[in-house]
Amino acid sequence: MRKGFLTFAAVGLLATGGLTACGDDGGSDQAGSNDKKPKIGVILPDSKSSARWEGADRKYLKEAFDAAGVESDIQNAQNDKTAFQTIADQMITNGVNVLMIVNLDSGTGKAVLDKAKSQGVATIDYDRLTLGGSAQYYVSFDNEAVGKLQGEGLVKCLTDKNVKNPAISYLNGSPTDNNATLFKNGYDSVLKPKFDANEYTKVADDSVPAWDNAQAATIFEQQLTKARGKIDGVLAANDGLGNAAISVLKKNKLNGKVPVTGQDATKEGLQNILAGDQCMTVYKAVKKEADAASELAIALAKGEKKDTGQTVKDPEGNRDVPSVLLEPKAIYKDNVNDVVADGYVTKEELCTGDFAKLCTEAGVS
Numbered sequence: 453m454r455k456g457f458l459t460f461a462a463v464g465l466l467a468t469g470g471l472t473a474c475g476d477d478g479g480s481d482q483a484g485s486n487d488k489k490p491k492i493g494v495i496l497p498d499s500k501s502s503a504r505w506e507g508a509d510r511k512y513l514k515e516a517f518d519a520a521g522v523e524s525d526i527q528n529a530q531n532d533k534t535a536f537q538t539i540a541d542q543m544i545t546n547g548v549n550v551l552m553i554v555n556l557d558s559g560t561g562k563a564v565l566d567k568a569k570s571q572g573v574a575t576i577d578y579d580r581l582t583l584g585g586s587a588q589y590y591v592s593f594d595n596e597a598v599g600k601l602q603g604e605g606l607v608k609c610l611t612d613k614n615v616k617n618p619a620i621s622y623l624n625g626s627p628t629d630n631n632a633t634l635f636k637n638g639y640d641s642v643l644k645p646k647f648d649a650n651e652y653t654k655v656a657d658d659s660v661p662a663w664d665n666a667q668a669a670t671i672f673e674q675q676l677t678k679a680r681g682k683i684d685g686v687l688a689a690n691d692g693l694g695n696a697a698i699s700v701l702k703k704n705k706l707n708g709k710v711p712v713t714g715q716d717a718t719k720e721g722l723q724n725i726l727a728g729d730q731c732m733t734v735y736k737a738v739k740k741e742a743d744a745a746s747e748l749a750i751a752l753a754k755g756e757k758k759d760t761g762q763t764v765k766d767p768e769g770n771r772d773v774p775s776v777l778l779e780p781k782a783i784y785k786d787n788v789n790d791v792v793a794d795g796y797v798t799k800e801e802l803c804t805g806d807f808a809k810l811c812t813e814a815g816v817s
């Protein structure tokens with residue numbers, strides 16, 4: 453293992469011309485180390501599909517790199533695949549030795565990873581696995597577990613409301629995001645047995661391109677029309693899609709009656725939960741994800757190898773990718789405070805205006 457990594461590192465350094473005499477490296481184990489200053493590039497996917505990317509990931513990653521005294525360049529591709537590749541090219545030209553990406557799809561993600569590799573730049577898949585890609589590490593959450601929590605959450609909220617044979621709609625994430633597939637596998641594992649047993653009926657099942665919240669509202673409106681207004685529960689794959697469904701439910705005076713799921717514990721999602729319009733969300737401690745990824749990135753930048761103790765199978769590349777997978781947590785009205793206590797959302801931003809009273813009722817302190 454270690455040998456393989458060092459071989460890669462040495463090849464990489466040769467390619468960038470960074471290999472220097474290692475007189476003081478303290479031993480042959482360090483043969484791949486270099487005196488180039490660590491510089492890490494991060495490409496975030498967009499700023500609209502979820503508040504997390506600009507609101508949490510950027511902040512936590514920057515803090516982690518700054519705390520380690522490591523230079524970083526964090527950019528956002530704004531859902532533009534061409535821009536994604538241009539940013540990667542610029543980062544490589546500007547001398548990053550590690551590139552961390554949240555791909556927009558596996559095709560362009562793979563092109564960027566492979567190019568980085570050919571230039572001796574180490575890579576990390578951050579949050580989304582690039583199928584067929586070549587990243588050294590994958591850092592994310594257990595995404596099937598995320599979906600399972602969503603499925604279980606919907607069942608719990610429907611049971612609490614005592615809804616019999618509920619009509620369910622799916623608002624899935626982007627078809628080009630491997631996470632969306634994993635989330636769906638997770639919620640299907642809970643809901644499909646109910647469909648098969650005729651306990652629940654699935655009346656709609658659509659993917660939302662690029663997780664686009666505006667499109668999600670249009671899609672949900674069509675689902676509701678097609679179902680003649682009879683939708684009893686919405687499995688929305690994240691808070692943005694959930695909020696889109698809630699906006700349509702509001703127009704039809706159905707909000708609060710129809711449970712809607714979510715993900716990301718965004719301020720808006722938590723407020724929808726406090727208001728009773730959203731049934732649950734899934735909290736992913738992004739700080740932990742950013743810390744784990746930055747630690748690996750810094751190690752790679754220094755030519756070191758860290759063992760993550762876990763791998764994830766890339767079914768397309770038929771490769772076991774060394775991974776860090778963190779545990780997600782379900783959030784309902786009665787434990788919204790967990791997200792606040794963790795410092796992810798502050799009480800001040802959450803409990804504004806009408807939400808102050810709802811926060812008090814829900815025990816947000």
Ligand code: BGC
Nearest residue numbers: 501502580629631663690716
């Ligand atoms: C992330 C989610 C996010 C979604 C849309 C997924 O890959 O795991 O946290 O809500 O993308 O940005």
